[in-house]
Amino acid sequence: MGAAMARAGRKRNGQAKRLGGRVDWRAMAEDPSLLTKWSLARDRYLEMGANPRMASQAGKLYALRHLTAVEVEAADRWTLLLGEYDRIILGMARTPSGGSLERFVRGGGYPTSPDEVKRFLARFQPVQNAVLQAGKPALAALNRLCRDEAASAALPQAKLALAALVAHFRLEPHKGH
Numbered sequence: 001m002g003a004a005m006a007r008a009g010r011k012r013n014g015q016a017k018r019l020g021g022r023v024d025w026r027a028m029a030e031d032p033s034l035l036t037k038w039s040l041a042r043d044r045y046l047e048m049g050a051n052p053r054m055a056s057q058a059g060k061l062y063a064l065r066h067l068t069a070v071e072v073e074a075a076d077r078w079t080l081l082l083g084e085y086d087r088i089i090l091g092m093a094r095t096p097s098g099g100s101l102e103r104f105v106r107g108g109g110y111p112t113s114p115d116e117v118k119r120f121l122a123r124f125q126p127v128q129n130a131v132l133q134a135g136k137p138a139l140a141a142l143n144r145l146c147r148d149e150a151a152s153a154a155l156p157q158a159k160l161a162l163a164a165l166v167a168h169f170r171l172e173p174h175k176g177h
Helices: 025-029 032-051 059-062 069-090 114-132 137-146 152-169
Strands: 092-096 104-106
Touching: 025 069, 025 092, 032 104, 059 069, 069 092, 069 114, 069 152, 092 152, 137 152
Parallel strands: none
Antiparallel strands: 092 104
């Protein structure tokens, strides 16, 4: 009766045995895949910290897989245009995150010539018109996203504007992304 009968109770799997409801860490430490998994996780974490894109809200949304790589590239290009707009047209320089009253600094650049303004507007207006095809709420959401001021509710509208920018800049997904 003893050898032919199946064992009663729960079948064991290949996991570490539990001792009194606790995980046997010594048994898990001998698992060869654990070190590999830890190394991959550490490398990804360090890669994110070394990535300057992670300082922006769009970069963080990319890391959380809410945005694609091409959408982040479009957001980066729009952010650069917004920075130039602030400097050339408004005569303001955007400072890194500080208090709300310290966000803009007057006279953060050099005086701009009318020719420089015309050249900039010739580059800026077609891009802005492409974004406006998605609507004014999409443009406002995109501006908030690129200035790191967007709420999560603005993401769908910002994605519409990003799609318009991707089409305007003719960005294509990279292989492997």
